[in-house]
Amino acid sequence: MGNSKAKIFIFGKDNICWSIDKDREVIAYFLKKNDLKITNNIFEATHIFCVWYNLLFHPKYLWMQLLRKILHFKIIVVITNDITFCPEKLKALSKYVDIFIAPSKKIYGFLKEKKLRVYKIPFFVDPKIFKPLYFSQEEICKRLNLNWERLENKIVIGSFQRDSLGKDLSQSKWQKNPDLLIEVLENLPKGKFTLLLAGPRRHYIINKCLEKNVDFLFYGNYSYIQNKKDDILSNNLPLEKVNYLYNLTNIYIVTSKSEGGPKSILESALTETLIFSTNVGLASDILHPDLIFDENNVGELIEKIYRFVENFQCFERYIEYNYQKALKEMNENLLKEKYKRVILENS
Structure with missing residues (x-):
């Protein structure tokens, strides 16, 4: 089945x-767990493992x-977003890419239909980092140096994904669809809900919150937002702090139009945070079907949020369902074997 002489060159990094x-670290981690050799010399490589397929178009x-x-090395690429929106890119890639890695069943099925060689390997979120914490919200606020009074007696809705374009922070990333999240919050009672924001490039949604009078709390260096400066290097939080934020959140909402993941679905599931998501990326792989909503039917989502407020216990079985699904997908032994197959079946 295999070839122990395989040498893998991992291609792609952003240095921030x-x-x-992080994806590069994960790939290296699982290849090393299989005792596969990673080389820094592309001229001796038998396989090029491209962390992000878009790099090949630069x-x-x-x-x-x-x-x-x-x-004559083999090129492996990870499809990091919903490539069904980019047929011209897939056509170009298929001419010289040997193996595709799909993070979700949806993308896996799409690539299979195109008769491409594809393996399904989800993005990795470490359950040792993203996990339930048994502290009160007040205690978590103290640890994060957040103003507890701003969240006390509120339903905290979380959003930790970037929403603004890097080249123009005043514009939204259409894939993330932050306007839908604002629409949801506008239709919820004032004074009962607070939007907890974190992470870099949140400029667009913060400005929309200010414009629409939506109550929010931003965790990070707010001066970058005020000065309209890129905060990619300063508000990119350690994962341990992000885990605290999930444990502070009552409801996480993904409103995206297009995704490869997002990882926030796995992170929410592993931290036992209730999450509602549009049907993007790996949402249907992890989440209970009742937690996936139609972006064109905001009323359905708002109704479910009201149900949560009235009786959160009715959602406990959904939270457990998500948790077990995510835990199974993030099993390191299972993932180790998947990475092993990619190399050994193509050597």
Whole structure:
């Protein structure tokens, strides 16, 4: 089945400890657990493992296609977003990419239909980091140096995904669809709910909250928002702090139009945080069907939020369902075998 002489060159990094860097660490971790050799010399590589497929379209990396013809290495790419929205990119990739990694059943099925060689491996979220904490919300606020009085007696709705364009922070990322989250909050009773925001590039949604008089609390260095400066290097939080924020949250809401993940679905599930999501990425792989809502039917979501407020216990079985699903998907032994198959079945 295998070839112990495989040497893997991992391609792709952003050097800011952002999503790409974390995904790179995960790939290296599981390859090493299989005793597979990772090389820093592309000229001796048998496999190129591309962390983010979009990198291959950057002009400075076009040499990769030529080098493949000379050195005959195999190219593996991770499909990090919903590539069904980018048929022209998939067509270009299929000409020289040997193996595709799909993070969800939805993308896996789509690539299978295109007769491409594909493996389903979800994004990894570490259950040792993202887990339930048995502290009160007040205690968590103390540990995070957050003003507890701002959240006391409120239903806390969490959102920790970036929503603004890097090249123009006043504009939203259409994929994240933050306007839908604002619409939801506008239709909830004033004084009962607070939107807890964290992470870099939240400029758009914060400005919308101010414009629409939506109550919010931002965890991070707010001066970057006030000065309209990019905070990608300063408000990118340690994962342990993000875990605290999930444990402070009553309801997490994903309103995206297009996603590969998002990882927040796994993070919410593992922290036993109730989550509602549009049917994007791996939502249907992890979440109970009753927690997936139609972006064109905000009333349905608002009705479920009211039900939670009236009787949160009726959602406990959904939270347990999500938790067990996520825990199974994040099983390290299972993931180790999946990465092993990718290399050994293609050597």
